[in-house]
Amino acid sequence: MGGVLVMKLVLISSLVLNAILSIFCCSSMQLKQPRIRGNETDRLALLAIKAQIQHDPNHQVMSSWNDSIHFCLWHGVTCSRRHRQRVTKLELGSLALMGSISSHIGNLSFLGGLNLENNNFTLQIPPQIGHLHRLQVLHLNNNSLTGTIPANISSCFKLITLRLERNNLVGKIPPILSSLSKLQTFILQFNNLTGEIPPSLGNLSSLEAFSTLVNNLEGSIPSSLCQLRKLTIFSFSANRLSGIIPSCMYNMSRIIEFEVSENQIQGSLPPNLSNAFPNLKILTVFQNQFTGGIPRSISNATNLVSFQCQSNKLTGQVPNIRNLHNLVIFSVADNNLGSYKDGDLSFVSELINATQLTNLQFAYNMFGGTLPKSISNLSTNLQILTIGGNQLHGSIPTGLGNLVNLQLLVMRDNSFTGSIPTDIGRLSTLGELYLNTTTNYRGAFHPL
Ligand SMILES: *[C@@H]1O[C@H](CO)[C@@H](O)[C@H](O)[C@H]1NC(C)=O
Numbered sequence: 028m029g030g031v032l033v034m035k036l037v038l039i040s041s042l043v044l045n046a047i048l049s050i051f052c053c054s055s056m057q058l059k060q061p062r063i064r065g066n067e068t069d070r071l072a073l074l075a076i077k078a079q080i081q082h083d084p085n086h087q088v089m090s091s092w093n094d095s096i097h098f099c100l101w102h103g104v105t106c107s108r109r110h111r112q113r114v115t116k117l118e119l120g121s122l123a124l125m126g127s128i129s130s131h132i133g134n135l136s137f138l139g140g141l142n143l144e145n146n147n148f149t150l151q152i153p154p155q156i157g158h159l160h161r162l163q164v165l166h167l168n169n170n171s172l173t174g175t176i177p178a179n180i181s182s183c184f185k186l187i188t189l190r191l192e193r194n195n196l197v198g199k200i201p202p203i204l205s206s207l208s209k210l211q212t213f214i215l216q217f218n219n220l221t222g223e224i225p226p227s228l229g230n231l232s233s234l235e236a237f238s239t240l241v242n243n244l245e246g247s248i249p250s251s252l253c254q255l256r257k258l259t260i261f262s263f264s265a266n267r268l269s270g271i272i273p274s275c276m277y278n279m280s281r282i283i284e285f286e287v288s289e290n291q292i293q294g295s296l297p298p299n300l301s302n303a304f305p306n307l308k309i310l311t312v313f314q315n316q317f318t319g320g321i322p323r324s325i326s327n328a329t330n331l332v333s334f335q336c337q338s339n340k341l342t343g344q345v346p347n348i349r350n351l352h353n354l355v356i357f358s359v360a361d362n363n364l365g366s367y368k369d370g371d372l373s374f375v376s377e378l379i380n381a382t383q384l385t386n387l388q389f390a391y392n393m394f395g396g397t398l399p400k401s402i403s404n405l406s407t408n409l410q411i412l413t414i415g416g417n418q419l420h421g422s423i424p425t426g427l428g429n430l431v432n433l434q435l436l437v438m439r440d441n442s443f444t445g446s447i448p449t450d451i452g453r454l455s456t457l458g459e460l461y462l463n464t465t466t467n468y469r470g471a472f473h474p475l
Pocket residue numbers: 065066067068069111136
């Protein structure tokens with residue numbers, strides 16, 4: 028899931044970068060004439076930035092940033108002619124640079140884009156970044172930055188994209204960042220942030236993508252976030268969030284990805300879930316304490332690609348999923364679904380038109396009856412199938428051998444009788460097959 032998300036975010040941010048590129052296009056024209064000096068403040072700032080880069084294996088900065096050519100032609104530097112050779116962009120991403128970010132960065136007062144992603148910058152984010160009132164894009168992601176997020180970034184009031192993910196940032200999200208009224212992309216995932224989600228962030232009225240995935244945030248999700256009417260990606264998985272999801276969230280009709288897995292969230296999923304999120308593609312709520320049923324309205328979520336609600340306390344039947352033809356992952360494992368009766372597994376037959384399905388998990392529930400024959404008509408893309416830990420009886424239907432791409436098949440801890448169909452022997456990619464019975468099966472369950 029993280030992968031899908033990151034791909035999307037990269038897409039979004041590259042769109043924004045392209046926009047920035049076209050804004051600042053008119054730069055880096057040939058500036059051969061030494062008489063065009065540019066602004067001395069910018070030159071000194073660049074030299075100060077260079078001075079704090081300790082390691083530059085590709086020699087893109089350390090040796091090529093020298094006075095034999097104008098600084099506007101230095102690698103990664105873009106200037107604006109319109110503003111008398113002021114630096115408008117600094118792009119030093121993916122150069123394996125090591126060092127720290129100089130506080131002199133704050134003197135590049137015409138800077139619109141700063142990209143230092145995928146390097147190994149350490150120490151703190153200089154608060155002087157707050158002096159950059161023209162900054163629209165700030166990518167500091169995937170470095171080794173420490174310390175807190177400087178509240179002074181709130182002064183970069185033109186900021187559209189703020190990517191700080193994959194660093195070692197600690198402390199709280201500064202509430203004052205709510206003043207970034209143009210912010211569309213705000214990515215904090217894979218850090219070590221603590222504290223609560225500031226309610227003030229509900230004022231980020233332009234926000235489209237917000238991810239705090241894999242941090243240590245706690246408290247409940249503030250209802251003020253419901254004001255983020257443009258939000259499409261809401262990714263808060265793997266924190267320590269508790270409480271319930273505010274019901275007004277299901278009013279955020281542009282949501283495409285809704286991810287709150289691996290927290291301690293309680294309450295039920297709302298009955299009108301899919302009517303509320305008509306564009307929903309990814310719904311990830313696994314490993315929480317959700318109770319109640321899977322919303323029947325999920326039948327209408329025809330764009331749904333991934334539905335993962337495993338390891339909760341859900342009850343009732345799996346609703347009609349006949350129209351969810353785009354499903355790739357459908358996992359309801361490790362809940363209390365079903366009633367130990369015939370018909371509990373009728374949803375399996377409804378999945379035969381989901382031709383991209385690769386992962387189907389309904390192990391460790393209260394499903395009864397027999398395993399439908401139609402299981403052999405599921406997508407041949409299926410790689411993972413877990414049905415163990417239920418009370419299925421009767422024989423194992425022949426035809427599982429049609430699922431030629433199966434890698435994991437878990438059927439143990441049921442009450443199957445008869446013999447093992449020989450066509451299972453055709454599953455040449457199968458790496459793991461569990462058919463046995465364990466006494467303490469729950470202890471052996473690994474959510475996938
Ligand atoms: C250079 O930039 C600084 C800071 O923006 C400004 O005060 C100064 O006047 C500029 N100098 C020239 C020669 O444009």
